[in-house]
Amino acid sequence: MTLMRRARKGITPEIEAVAEVERMPAERLRRLVAAGRVVIPFNQVHSPDLCGIGEGLAVKINANIGTSADHHDMKEELEKATVAVKYGADTIMDLSTGGDIDEMRRRIVKEVRVPIGTVPIYQAALKAAKKGSILDMTEDDMFSGVELHAKDGIDFMTVHCGVTKASVSSVKSSSRITDIVSRGGTFLASWILHRDEENPFYSNYDYLVEMAQEYDFALSLGDGLRPGCISDATDTPQLQELLIIGGLVKRAREKGVQTIVEGPGHVPLNQIEANVRVEKTVCEGAPFYVLGPIVTDIAPGYDHITGAIGGALAAFHGADYLCYVTPAEHLSLPTVEDVKEGVVASKIAAHVADIARGINVEQDDRMARARKALDWEKMLSIAVDPEKAKLYRQRRKPKDDDVCSMCGEVCAIKIASDYVR
Amino acid sequence: MTLMRRARKGITPEIEAVAEVERMPAERLRRLVAAGRVVIPFNQVHSPDLCGIGEGLAVKINANIGTSADHHDMKEELEKATVAVKYGADTIMDLSTGGDIDEMRRRIVKEVRVPIGTVPIYQAALKAAKKGSILDMTEDDMFSGVELHAKDGIDFMTVHCGVTKASVSSVKSSSRITDIVSRGGTFLASWILHRDEENPFYSNYDYLVEMAQEYDFALSLGDGLRPGCISDATDTPQLQELLIIGGLVKRAREKGVQTIVEGPGHVPLNQIEANVRVEKTVCEGAPFYVLGPIVTDIAPGYDHITGAIGGALAAFHGADYLCYVTPAEHLSLPTVEDVKEGVVASKIAAHVADIARGINVEQDDRMARARKALDWEKMLSIAVDPEKAKLYRQRRKPKDDDVCSMCGEVCAIKIASDYVR
Numbered sequence: 001m002t003l004m005r006r007a008r009k010g011i012t013p014e015i016e017a018v019a020e021v022e023r024m025p026a027e028r029l030r031r032l033v034a035a036g037r038v039v040i041p042f043n044q045v046h047s048p049d050l051c052g053i054g055e056g057l058a059v060k061i062n063a064n065i066g067t068s069a070d071h072h073d074m075k076e077e078l079e080k081a082t083v084a085v086k087y088g089a090d091t092i093m094d095l096s097t098g099g100d101i102d103e104m105r106r107r108i109v110k111e112v113r114v115p116i117g118t119v120p121i122y123q124a125a126l127k128a129a130k131k132g133s134i135l136d137m138t139e140d141d142m143f144s145g146v147e148l149h150a151k152d153g154i155d156f157m158t159v160h161c162g163v164t165k166a167s168v169s170s171v172k173s174s175s176r177i178t179d180i181v182s183r184g185g186t187f188l189a190s191w192i193l194h195r196d197e198e199n200p201f202y203s204n205y206d207y208l209v210e211m212a213q214e215y216d217f218a219l220s221l222g223d224g225l226r227p228g229c230i231s232d233a234t235d236t237p238q239l240q241e242l243l244i245i246g247g248l249v250k251r252a253r254e255k256g257v258q259t260i261v262e263g264p265g266h267v268p269l270n271q272i273e274a275n276v277r278v279e280k281t282v283c284e285g286a287p288f289y290v291l292g293p294i295v296t297d298i299a300p301g302y303d304h305i306t307g308a309i310g311g312a313l314a315a316f317h318g319a320d321y322l323c324y325v326t327p328a329e330h331l332s333l334p335t336v337e338d339v340k341e342g343v344v345a346s347k348i349a350a351h352v353a354d355i356a357r358g359i360n361v362e363q364d365d366r367m368a369r370a371r372k373a374l375d376w377e378k379m380l381s382i383a384v385d386p387e388k389a390k391l392y393r394q395r396r397k398p399k400d401d402d403v404c405s406m407c408g409e410v411c412a413i414k415i416a417s418d419y420v421r
Numbered sequence: 422m423t424l425m426r427r428a429r430k431g432i433t434p435e436i437e438a439v440a441e442v443e444r445m446p447a448e449r450l451r452r453l454v455a456a457g458r459v460v461i462p463f464n465q466v467h468s469p470d471l472c473g474i475g476e477g478l479a480v481k482i483n484a485n486i487g488t489s490a491d492h493h494d495m496k497e498e499l500e501k502a503t504v505a506v507k508y509g510a511d512t513i514m515d516l517s518t519g520g521d522i523d524e525m526r527r528r529i530v531k532e533v534r535v536p537i538g539t540v541p542i543y544q545a546a547l548k549a550a551k552k553g554s555i556l557d558m559t560e561d562d563m564f565s566g567v568e569l570h571a572k573d574g575i576d577f578m579t580v581h582c583g584v585t586k587a588s589v590s591s592v593k594s595s596s597r598i599t600d601i602v603s604r605g606g607t608f609l610a611s612w613i614l615h616r617d618e619e620n621p622f623y624s625n626y627d628y629l630v631e632m633a634q635e636y637d638f639a640l641s642l643g644d645g646l647r648p649g650c651i652s653d654a655t656d657t658p659q660l661q662e663l664l665i666i667g668g669l670v671k672r673a674r675e676k677g678v679q680t681i682v683e684g685p686g687h688v689p690l691n692q693i694e695a696n697v698r699v700e701k702t703v704c705e706g707a708p709f710y711v712l713g714p715i716v717t718d719i720a721p722g723y724d725h726i727t728g729a730i731g732g733a734l735a736a737f738h739g740a741d742y743l744c745y746v747t748p749a750e751h752l753s754l755p756t757v758e759d760v761k762e763g764v765v766a767s768k769i770a771a772h773v774a775d776i777a778r779g780i781n782v783e784q785d786d787r788m789a790r791a792r793k794a795l796d797w798e799k800m801l802s803i804a805v806d807p808e809k810a811k812l813y814r815q816r817r818k819p820k821d822d823d824v825c826s827m828c829g830e831v832c833a834i835k836i837a838s839d840y841v842r
Contacts, residue, residue, distance in 0.1 A: 070817065177790055178793050179841050190836055229792070295733070296773050297784075298772065298805055300810045301804060301810040301812075302765060305766055316691065356689045367718040368651070371599060389722040405753045406754050408490035409490055415608070420592065
């Protein structure tokens with residue numbers, strides 16, 4: 001029986017464990033899981049660390065890793081996963097498209113303890129491309145890809161079920177600048193248009209749900225038609241796909257299958273709240289997993305920052321799960337260092353939203369007290385990245401050990417302690 | 422006659438020039454300047470590049486540079502100013518507290534074309550400290566410091582006029598964790614408490630305003646009691662000081678003196694909008710100059726990111742002017758590289774707020790079109806930091822020149838161009 005079905009009968013060990021971490025009454029969490037408003041991705045083959053994503057919980061973050069055809073070093077990708085988890089990634093997605101993809105996935109599942117996600121359509125498309133063209137992908141390629149990943153222990157999978165004849169035709173008649181920028185979305189849209197056939201993940205959605213039921217992985221309903229620039233944001237094709245996804249969430253829930261809903265992408269600051277509200281109404285509170293969002297197009301090299309701005313605001317308004325963005329986004333496959341920078345930025349965004357909603361505020365108070373006491377050891381230990389903070393402090397040693405080289409003897413905190421209190 | 426008084430009579434050359442840059446009708450801008458809702462800092466001795474700050478204009482950013490007792494290399498500080506202006510700083514503040522402060526200020530005025538700000542109380546306090554204690558500062562030290570900076574051509578000055586007996590006593594009776602963290606605020610609060618005298622910049626505010634009138638520099642009314650941590654944010658002492666500042670804004674306007682109002686500091690995401698709204702009502706639309714704000718205390722080493730999150734949201738809600746934060750904040754005096762990172766992050770925040778309010782959206786559209794066309798040369802040229810973007814792209818060269826090493830042959834944009842349109 002799936003976790004969701006078990007949750008409908010009573011508190012499960014998974015719910016008990018997550019409730020403790022989140023400091024939420026287990027019965028309240030049970031109701032949220034049973035209703036599909038909180039998802040705990042958990043494939044028994046992998047049996048990952050437990051992680052709750054959704055309403056009322058601390059915001060979670062995901063880090064993407066994975067090879068490409070141009071660069072496929074399995075050891076480096078595993079190192080990226082390790083570094084990502086070290087700096088706070090709650091889940092890892094393996095988006096490999098180069099080298100030995102099966103082996104990569106299996107090693108990640110074996111070596112990484114957090115929940116692992118994948119996008120099985122990549123592999124199906126690449127397999128077809130090798131034989132000739134992605135347009136030759138068969139329905140069997142698609143579904144057997146999903147089953148293979150399920151058997152390998154993948155905890156959640158992105159499937160672009162909302163890319164349909166109707167939503168793709170909406171893209172064609174739109175005035176979008178960037179058409180489609182999701183890899184999975186492009187594969188499926190091209191396939192649908194070229195063959196004039198419906199997306200099998202949509203027309204045979206029940207089969208997909210049965211598979212998810214059997215292996216008990218979570219479905220992450222992918223936004224294959226998410227806009228690729230600020231000008232295209234929150235447009236008709238995006239919303240058309242979301243409405244379709246809303247219907248699919250309900251059908252999965254009826255079968256006890258957990259669903260997450262993926263969202264944009266590129267969103268200007270003034271449209272972020274609307275994006276969250278609409279997802280929460282249309283998908284009846286399903287956890288919202290946003291990709292960034294990045295809030296301007298002009299900052300390649302700094303998209304970890306544009307993503308942190310968008311992610312913080314989205315999470316503050318109710319997004320539950322942030323996909324990180326690295327400084328390499330739009331430019332190249334990230335390095336290990338890029339992954340670290342992306343994770344830290346995303347973790348900051350999640351935390352910022354948490355404390356604005358009254359969750360996990362103790363850390364900030366402890367830092368404030370350490371600062372007031374000029375207790376540098378404690379300050380460094382509380383910091384999101386103690387090594388970097390230490391480096392910055394030591395780089396320019398102040399004469400007095402208790403202050404820093406910014407103000408030196410005219411340290412406001414020191415003077416205030418002497419004269420104000 | 423001051424710029425503000427001239428604006429009340431008709432369109433001045435300064436207003437004409439700023440109106441053109443901002444693409445705003447000159448008459449509308451004239452009314453805003455005359456009312457004090459837009460400030461154009463402009464000391465004739467310096468005669469800087471014209472820069473409008475306030476209602477309806479693109480958001481502006483400031484970069485702080487300056488020596489400290491522990492580290493005072495004049496050449497390095499000048500290099501910081503140059504780099505800051507290169508990456509988009511609209512103004513520079515020289516906050517030097519070490520080495521030859523007078524010479525530093527004069528060289529900055531001479532070599533930097535954007536408006537220059539200072540905080541004269543620093544120098545007055547250091548002068549007194551050298552003789553014994555900052556508590557020995559005389560009223561004459563304070564005012565003659567301001568006059569010296571005015572004569573040197575400083576375009577705007579931070580003066581902490583709202584740190585008064587009443588507002589400081591409000592700090593003492595508060596349950597703040599971090600008491601006072603503003604350097605100028607601490608100097609004055611200590612002085613007031615120790616001597617049981619009123620802040621001369623408050624009790625003799627008319628004299629300060631007359632000086633500003635004579636030399637026509639803008640007053641930046643400093644928030645000496647701004648909270649120093651998330652827990653203290655938007656508290657009574659902060660608001661008490663703001664109410665005092667609101668009254669002072671009106672008195673300056675009556676004399677034709679331009680005023681900017683400084684704001685926090687440390688503000689959680691859920692209090693940013695309130696901070697902007699309150700400043701705009703209490704100070705009758707005076708330009709709001711926020712320091713960051715940073716939105717969590719736990720990220721030293723990454724406060725350019727926490728500041729960009731807070732700054733973007735503050736500016737979206739109406740803050741007009743963002744003081745950058747560098748990664749070195751809370752840790753050490755920044756290096757040239759830190760200054761660059763701080764400026765870029767702050768510039769991104771300002772731009773993100775601009776496009777969310779419909780200003781300067783063309784750049785993003787041009788980037789989106791370049792991405793759709795896979796025109797890498799154009800993408801790099803539009804980027805906020807073309808050198809960094811180029812470095813990232815070249816680091817991992819893709820086999821095909823038109824894509825990038827992230828997706829390689831499975832580039833969504835390339836496939837969509839082939840099959841979707």
